Amino acid sequence: KAGVTQTPRYLIKTRGQQVTLSCSPISGHRSVSWYQQTPGQGLQFLFEYFSETQRNKGNFPGRFSGRQFSNSRSEMNVSTLELGDSALYLCASSLVGTGIGKTQYFGPGTRLLVL
Amino acid sequence: AQSVTQPDIHITVSEGASLELRCNYSYGATPYLFWYVQSPGQGLQLLLKYFSGDTLVQGIKGFEAEFKRSQSSFNLRKPSVHWSDAAEYFCAVGSNDMRFGAGTRLTVKP
Numbered sequence: 436k437a438g439v440t441q442t443p444r445y446l447i448k449t450r451g452q453q454v455t456l457s458c459s460p461i462s463g464h465r466s467v468s469w470y471q472q473t474p475g476q477g478l479q480f481l482f483e484y485f486s487e488t489q490r491n492k493g494n495f496p497g498r499f500s501g502r503q504f505s506n507s508r509s510e511m512n513v514s515t516l517e518l519g520d521s522a523l524y525l526c527a528s529s530l531v532g533t534g535i536g537k538t539q540y541f542g543p544g545t546r547l548l549v550l
Numbered sequence: 551a552q553s554v555t556q557p558d559i560h561i562t563v564s565e566g567a568s569l570e571l572r573c574n575y576s577y578g579a580t581p582y583l584f585w586y587v588q589s590p591g592q593g594l595q596l597l598l599k600y601f602s603g604d605t606l607v608q609g610i611k612g613f614e615a616e617f618k619r620s621q622s623s624f625n626l627r628k629p630s631v632h633w634s635d636a637a638e639y640f641c642a643v644g645s646n647d648m649r650f651g652a653g654t655r656l657t658v659k660p
Contacts, residue, residue, distance in 0.1 A: 478640065478650040525594065527594075537645045543593040
């Protein structure tokens with residue numbers, strides 16, 4: 436079974452631009468979560484989607500948004516990019532949405548560089 | 551609030567030596583605990599997980615971890631380290647809002 440895929444793998448943007456990242460979960464998985472990884476802050480939870488609904492949200496500004504489609508694929512969008520948004524953005528999928536048995540499997544990430 | 555502490559930022563071990571990576575957690579209820587490994591430029595690979603039951607869990611690549619509720623710990627162990635184990639290791643707790651430790655970078659000496 437194919438793993439979590441993320442596109443693009445690398446991205447360079449300039450300040451003020453916006454960016455959209457895509458994540459395709461493992462087949463059959465309905466939950467998709469997004470994380471930001473930086474050297475200074477480590478891994479931080481952005482948000483989670485389950486059955487096209489945002490279920491949880493981390494402590495990030497409104498410039499960070501996401502959505503999930505009926506086929507469980509998810510996109511996250513960052514508007515008005517700042518230098519501090521440079522990071523590895525990781526997507527994770529899980530079969531169940533909550534509770535025991537919820538195990539997240541991660542994609543390879545999208546490395547975003549903001550100049 | 552749930553949180554995870556990995557006290558060791560960097561550990562160096564010789565190839566063939568045993569390994570123990572420490573993880574302490576803070577969680578209000580029965581924790582769901584995970585260990586992930588990340589190679590440079592890659593995503594996170596799940597090594598093992600604990601939800602309930604037997605407190606000693608086996609994972610992939612010869613790793614195991616022991617859940618100790620009294621010590622709020624979930625330390626990762628491997629009896630004999632291979633050079634390919636060099637990577638960064640993350641302990642995580644939670645389910646809906648997973649919290650990760652800061653990671654421990656493992657260097658393996660020949």
